Amino acid sequence: METKVNYALIGAFVLGLGAVLIAILLWLASGGAWQKKYDTYLAVEDESVAGLNVDAPVKYNGVTVGKVQDIQLDTTNPQRVNLLFSIEHGTPVKQDTIVVLKTQGLTGIAYVELSGGSAASPMLVAQGDTPYPQIQTKPSLAARLENVLTSVLAKLDSTSNNINAILSPENQAAFRNALADIAVVTRTLAARKDSIDSGLADGATTLKNTAQASAKLSDLTDRVARAADSVNTMGTEVAKTSVSAGKTVDVIGSDVRHFSAETLPELERLLGELSTLSGSLRQLTDQTRRDPRGLIFGRTPVPVGPGETGEPR
Template identity: 65%
Template sequence: METKVNYAVVGAFVLLLATVLVAAALWLAAGGAIQKKYDIYLAIEEESVAGLNLNAPVKYNGVDVGKVRQIQLDPGNPERVNLLFAIERGTPIKEDTVAVLKTQGLTGIAYVELSGGADHAPLLQATADNEYPVIRTKPSLSTRLENVLTSVLAKLDASSSHLNDILSAENQAAFKNSLADIASVAHTLAARKESIDAGLVDAARLFAHASQASVKLEPALDRIGRAADAVEKMGNEVTRTSASAGKTINSVGSDVGRFTAETMPELERLLRELSVLSTSLRRLSEQIERDPSGLLFGHRPLPNGPGESSAGVSQP
């Protein structure tokens, strides 16, 4: 006995099941029961965004928080690229948040890395000039390396140019001449080595004798200094004596006054001579202290001035 199958019921069941599956797929694709909401942010890059594609991940300290929604050249400045990010609502995008382009390993697939966001910084808001909040950007690692390499190559080029200038034919010839002059001086010194050694020995001996002479002259200098002090003391005593004598003479009378008139000029002349003698002795002592060797070898004569002959007479 055959079982009767209702094909209409079977077909209806299949259509209903297919409809449920499609609806479930659409529901899951839309986020399921908890659908995520996104906020749009703008970032302006001033470097190449090669390798960055639509729906590329946007990460915040390594955590996926969104995707790249749009990549477009800036109509006002083709050297800049406008990037729109769809970032999950609630992500703490703050005014000090910075976007940087990075690549994943060896694949070269680019993505956007967000960093920064201090606790005290306010949340990033849109301004009157822009429809979306603008996230600041900074150069990527590849761009910084390229800038550094460019600077290094420029400095190497400049250094190479300077080195070429230093090693020019003229400088090489001058350097060779300098080496030849140095070699000539070295040969001359080597040839006169014995005379130079003898001169050094004589100079050392002369210095030793001068040192000994200066040691021997110290007692004489002390005696000269004491003699000068004694002469000065004697002059002071004579001055005081003459003053007291003047007072006595003034009290005696006219006869003694005449004697004073005749004697005082002699005393004054004597005092002046004693003062000159004291000054000369002090100058001699100071000169010997400055140049002890002058006492043994004499003082060097002063060179003739301009226009003076050896006899000290001006030439016409």
């Protein structure tokens, strides 16, 4: 009796086993249980990324920590390129970490270099609506050299244009004329060398005399200054004297007015009385001279004349 073989079941078993073997191989090829976990980061470059390819290494201070996951041109701004990095989980990507494009050796193969990241800086996380944390970028050495060379070339071009403008035919003719004039002046100075030497000697003597005169003038200026100070002091004293004299005149004027108002009338009356007294003294002197006895016996009555009576009228 023949045994019946189920070919369909055998075929299904073989296919299943093959699929399991392929899955195991793929799993082992990808690292299996030791497969690393990666975090995705974004960087926006403002320069050309020529030479950089997908899967290019991402290094942190020279240590490979990931790879370039994607390279895309920014559709909103074609001057920028968006780079996505797959970086090993746990890599200390900080807020002050910088992305710089570098080339490896003479081959020109580009890779990404991460630098910076101080210990005090916090870890980099996604901000706002951005799905990935964005790492800051810095111009590469090639970009910096290109900027410097561009600036230098622009300056050289400007300098070349200025030199061409200076060396124009008109300026060249002017330079030739100026050189000719300088030659004429030089010959003239050489011909009159002796006169120039004599003039310089006279000038030195004149300067020496001027220096001496300046020294004397300085002494004279000091004396004039002292005299001016003396005159100023004398003027101040005269001003003070004038003020005192003015006060004295005011006092004298007040006394004169007082004398005129009160003393003069009394003086006039006294002078009148003195005049009367003088007259009386003169009469007494005359009588005494005529009749000295009158001082002792009194006045002798005058005898009655003929036809007069002794009765008073």
